[in-house]
Amino acid sequence: MSFFKSHIFCCTNRRPDSAERGSCAARGSEELRDYMKKRVRELRIEETRVNAAGCLDRCELGPCIVIYPEGVWYSVKTKEDVDEVLRDHVMGGKVVERLTI
């Protein structure tokens, strides 16, 4: 019944900078989400959707993403991390162990 082969959710929750746990948006998640969407288009990765999501409750490890249906969680901090997740996980089917949380 699934609709996408890879459904990627990027936490874009933002808290005040003073918040103890911090937040993914305060760590740059919105820019990384935009970059991921752009790369999925450019690479023409089919049946894959990148969505913003509310707080995924793993704030201290952010910016966080989760890829379903496999339910693999990553902390992606740079554009290079995004590239690696797209290339190895989404296109290659291999978990990027160094970025899992």
Add this chain to the structure above:
Amino acid sequence: MSFFKSHIFCCTNRRPDSAERGSCAARGSEELRDYMKKRVRELRIEETRVNAAGCLDRCELGPCIVIYPEGVWYSVKTKEDVDEVLRDHVMGGKVVERLTI
């Protein structure tokens, strides 16, 4: 590696009322998302997270939700629909066929 037993994403994307496909928020998804979060707390449903999400690209069928890792999609239009999904699917493990999309 999954973190939640049921991870529920509710599209809360809003488009102008004039948009041809409409949008989930214009059809009341934000209130339904809030209600779902409240009921998950009240019913103490464990290992379950309800998140807002950006456009899930099934606008004309909204308000849309998807539950992972099983990847089951629903159109939930009323609080009664939310109750049924929580009771039968999330707690009972049974797909609510009448609401699937």
